[in-house]
Amino acid sequence: MPMEGLTICAVLECTAPVGKYNNLCDDHRLPGAILRMGDSTVVITAWYAEDGDECGIILLNEWAFGAHFSGAKGFEEKLRNQGFVNIRLLCTPEEIDAARPPTSGKKAGSWSGPWRTQYAWENGADQPDDSSETRPTPAQTTE
Numbered sequence: 001m002p003m004e005g006l007t008i009c010a011v012l013e014c015t016a017p018v019g020k021y022n023n024l025c026d027d028h029r030l031p032g033a034i035l036r037m038g039d040s041t042v043v044i045t046a047w048y049a050e051d052g053d054e055c056g057i058i059l060l061n062e063w064a065f066g067a068h069f070s071g072a073k074g075f076e077e078k079l080r081n082q083g084f085v086n087i088r089l090l091c092t093p094e095e096i097d098a099a100r101p102p103t104s105g106k107k108a109g110s111w112s113g114p115w116r117t118q119y120a121w122e123n124g125a126d127q128p129d130d131s132s133e134t135r136p137t138p139a140q141t142t143e
C-alpha cells in the first residue's frame with residue numbers, strides 16, 4: 001500500500017487514485033524500486049544525469065517529485081535548471097548498470113545519490129565555509 005492515508009495521487013493538482021504500491025496515479029507513476037517502510041511503500045526512481053565530464057545517478061522518491069514538481073516532467077526540468085544535461089529516467093536494473101561509470105565513458109560525479117535541493121556549483125552554494133568557528137565540537141567524554 002502507498003504511504004499511510006494516501007489514496008489520491010501525490011501530484012497536487014491530480015485527484016486520480018493511487019496504485020497498490022504507488023503514491024502516484026497510473027498517469028503520473030514511473031518505474032522504480034519499491035521501498036517498504038513499515039506498512040507504507042514508496043517507489044524510488046533513478047535518473048541518469050551528466051555534468052561536464054561527470055555522470056551520476058540521482059535518486060528521488062515518487063512522492064517527492066509528485067508533491068514538489070508536479071510529476072516527472074517538472075523534476076527533469078528542475079535538474080536541467082540545476083545544470084544537468086542528458087537527463088533520463090532509468091527504468092530497469094540493466095539500464096542502471098549501463099549508466100554506471102566507467103561504462104558510460106564518464107567520471108563518477110560526487111553528486112551521485114539522493115537528489116539535493118542545491119549542488120556545489122549553484123549560486124550561493126560555493127561560498128567560503130565560515131561556519132567553522134561556530135561549529136560545535138563533538139563532545140569528547142570517552143576516555
Ligand SMILES: [Zn+2]
Nearest residue numbers: 009014025028
Ligand atoms: Zn496523478
